[in-house]
Amino acid sequence: MLTVPEPxxxxxxxxLVDLAKAxxxxxxxxxxxxxxxxxxxxxxxxxxxxxxxxxVPYRGSSPC
Numbered sequence: 001m002l003t004v005p006e007p008x009x010x011x012x013x014x015x016l017v018d019l020a021k022a023x024x025x026x027x028x029x030x031x032x033x034x035x036x037x038x039x040x041x042x043x044x045x046x047x048x049x050x051x052x053x054x055x056v057p058y059r060g061s062s063p064c
């Protein structure tokens with residue numbers, strides 16, 4: 001899932017990628033932690049589109 005804060009003027013993934021390309025290093029994405037599926041999908045998005053975003057890992061699911 002991709003979410004964008006309301007003040008951002010984007011309505012599609014293409015518009016988000018274009019905005020990120022125009023502002024390298026100014027965007028970040030969060031994941032459930034290093035090497036999780038969400039982290040890897042973020043890295044694939046970066047690689048396939050050529051955008052520069054920082055990864056912000058959060059703790060994964062709660063301990064059992």
